[in-house]
Amino acid sequence: SAVISQKPSRDICQRGTSLTIQCQVDSQVTMMFWYRQQPGQSLTLIATANQGSEATYESGFVIDKFPISRPNLTFSTLTVSNMSPEDSSIYLCSVEESRGRGYTFGSGTRLTVV
Amino acid sequence: SQQGEEDPQALSIQEGENATMNCSYKTSINNLQWYRQNSGRGLVHLILIRSNEREKHSGRLRVTLDTSKKSSSLLITASRAADTASYFCATAVYSGTYKYIFGTGTRLKVLA
Structure with a gap:
């Protein structure tokens, strides 16, 4: 199965700043998905990222807040x-x-904003 | 809104006992999957059952699917302390493209 390297694994950030999360896959994939999991909650789909086109955002999520890049078939970034x-x-x-075979997930980025 | 609702929200059992978790969903699906998550880390795919299947086994896992009731169950037999984790169901929903919607999750604690 695919192996995903996600970083950073965690960060503590000041309010008003931005953080970019990276995901590198060891094989070429058509679609990559970004999820958010709030404390004690389930996963919520933020957007679907296709290579070569703009990401498709779910209701409640907008590009200005969560810009996504997908420069090639093995890499994507999400900026908060x-x-x-x-x-x-x-x-x-x-x-x-x-x-x-379902989805393979990165190990996650635990973000704390203070 | 969440596609899947799971119950119980939390389950605590003794090692060696069986654990059963249930998932209900709202709309027609292509398939349903179960995932495990340890301590807020990435999810691990456990098993996928298609909408035309009724039961599936994988090791100590048994999954059933009842599309008429829009529900699924995950049974873990002879549980171990290492099974302690959160378990989520995810349903494949088609809306122009397939995407997966996750249930609310069951937190399982297996006591040694």
Whole structure:
């Protein structure tokens, strides 16, 4: 199965600043997905990132707040912009494996905004 | 809104006992998957069951799917302390493209 390297694994950031999270996959994948997991909650899909096109955002998430890049088939970044304490969450990237094998997830980025 | 609701929210059992978690969802699905998450880290895919399947096994895991009731269950037999984790169901929903919606999760604690 695919191996995803996600970094940073954690960060503590000041409000008003931005953080860029990177995900590198060891194989080429068409779509990458970005999720947010707020403390004690389930995962919420932020956006789907296709190579060569703009990301598709879910309801409640906008490009200005969560800009995404997908420069090639193995890499993507998610930026959390103008952060506030409410953005404190775990952010995870994932890719879909071949049929019947579900998603593979990065190890997550635990973000704390102070 | 969340596609999947899981119950119980939390479950505590003794090592060696079986653990059953349930997932209910709202709309038609292509498949349903179960994932495990240890201590807020990345999720690990456990098993996928397609909408035309009723039961699937993988080692100590048994998953059932009832599309008429829009529900699924995950059974872990002969539980071990290492099974302590949060378990999530995820449903594949088609809305122009397939995307996966995660349930609320069950926090399982297996006591040694």
